[in-house]
Amino acid sequence: MNTTNPLIILVASIFTHNIALVYILGMCPFIVISRNFKTAIGMGVSVVFVVTLTAIINWPIYWKILLPAKAEIISYLIFIIVIAATVQLLEMLIEKFFPPLQSSFGIFLPLITVNCIVLAVCLFMVLRKYTFVQTVFYSFGTSAGWALAIIIMAAIKEKLSLVGDIPHGLKGAGITMIIAGLMAFAFMGFAGMITLQ
Amino acid sequence: MLAITNRVDNAIAMGAGVTFCTVFSSLFVSLFRNVIPSRVRMLAYMVIIATFVICVDRFLRAYFPPISEAMGPYVGLIITNCILMGRAEAYAIKNGPWLSALDGLGCCLGYSFMLILMALIREPLGFGTLLGHRVMPSFWTNWVVMTIAPGAFFLLGVYLWIFRTIAKKTET
Numbered sequence: 146m147n148t149t150n151p152l153i154i155l156v157a158s159i160f161t162h163n164i165a166l167v168y169i170l171g172m173c174p175f176i177v178i179s180r181n182f183k184t185a186i187g188m189g190v191s192v193v194f195v196v197t198l199t200a201i202i203n204w205p206i207y208w209k210i211l212l213p214a215k216a217e218i219i220s221y222l223i224f225i226i227v228i229a230a231t232v233q234l235l236e237m238l239i240e241k242f243f244p245p246l247q248s249s250f251g252i253f254l255p256l257i258t259v260n261c262i263v264l265a266v267c268l269f270m271v272l273r274k275y276t277f278v279q280t281v282f283y284s285f286g287t288s289a290g291w292a293l294a295i296i297i298m299a300a301i302k303e304k305l306s307l308v309g310d311i312p313h314g315l316k317g318a319g320i321t322m323i324i325a326g327l328m329a330f331a332f333m334g335f336a337g338m339i340t341l342q
Numbered sequence: 343m344l345a346i347t348n349r350v351d352n353a354i355a356m357g358a359g360v361t362f363c364t365v366f367s368s369l370f371v372s373l374f375r376n377v378i379p380s381r382v383r384m385l386a387y388m389v390i391i392a393t394f395v396i397c398v399d400r401f402l403r404a405y406f407p408p409i410s411e412a413m414g415p416y417v418g419l420i421i422t423n424c425i426l427m428g429r430a431e432a433y434a435i436k437n438g439p440w441l442s443a444l445d446g447l448g449c450c451l452g453y454s455f456m457l458i459l460m461a462l463i464r465e466p467l468g469f470g471t472l473l474g475h476r477v478m479p480s481f482w483t484n485w486v487v488m489t490i491a492p493g494a495f496f497l498l499g500v501y502l503w504i505f506r507t508i509a510k511k512t513e514t
Contacts, residue, residue, distance in 0.1 A: 169345040222392040261422040268415035314506035326495030
């Protein structure tokens with residue numbers, strides 16, 4: 146069993162092991178949604194919520210049901226079904242009980258089912274043999290790190306659109322990649338403080 | 343998927359894995375297109391795709407353990423690769439099985455080409471090797487930046503810049 150302090154996992158998953166900038170996951174929304182600052186915040190909050198919730202559901206399913214039953218071969222299948230079902234359920238709950246949230250939060254939920262980071266968190270949690278507490282900290286940290294990265298990216302891009310002197314070929318996705326590379330340097334700069342595995 | 347393009351053999355394995363999954367999931371989505379109810383079609387795609395990803399994962403683990411080790415969770419993440427879902431929804435659900443399989447193959451060849459193109463630059467610059475053989479002269483100092491994530495971002499940015507510029511030239 147992994148014995149790393151949960152707080153170290155939290156900080157590491159936000160900064161030094163940021164899932165967007167170091168593992169390069171969740172790139173489709175990262176490029177598309179980061180055009181607008183407000184949408185980026187909405188998407189970030191939705192992702193934090195869904196990722197933490199699905200990791201908390203998937204942890205007992207893997208360790209308490211699939212592993213004793215020697216059925217870990219179908220874990221991918223189970224994880225993806227749990228994620229799709231959770232997102233669907235959240236969507237229905239929000240529509241029914243919190244209609245005001247629908248316009249700012251609900252529209253992102255269907256997109257999250259196919260966001261790589263939801264599945265990635267479940268796979269990393271299994272691969273690194275995290276305990277339940279570690280999983281909670283890890284999933285929250287990872288999704289918060291992703292949200293932080295997309296919000297910073299959206300803010301930089303909004304400022305950049307005011308200056309607007311980018312070569313034609315670099316506009317859009319090209320400049321996003323260059324900015325992401327520079328941000329990745331900044332985030333990895335914390336690596337001296339924390340070592341994870 | 344960019345994170346594992348720092349070595350050519352990983353990029354080839356990933357390209358082959360994605361191609362296999364897309365061709366077979368397109369084929370099966372197309373075969374079952376008349377029995378899948380449209381309300382639950384997304385879930386049906388997911389189940390079909392996940393089945394083939396499990397096949398790839400087990401195959402790599404059995405025959406190529408070092409590559410499987412290096413790719414880690416990225417094999418499982420083929421499930422959420424947009425290409426698979428995209429081809430199923432945009433093409434396979436409406437067309438016959440053979441055409442769908444060919445369509446999946448075509449899309450993935452382009453994707454694999456890009457992955458290998460990234461790795462062809464990153465591996466010699468970052469490790470001084472190509473497919474594990476040393477290609478750089480002995481005075482070469484490895485660019486560590488190419489082996490980690492920022493290198494992938496910069497390289498992709500540069501590729502996008504080159505391709506866009508060429509595309510614009512051919513347009514005008």
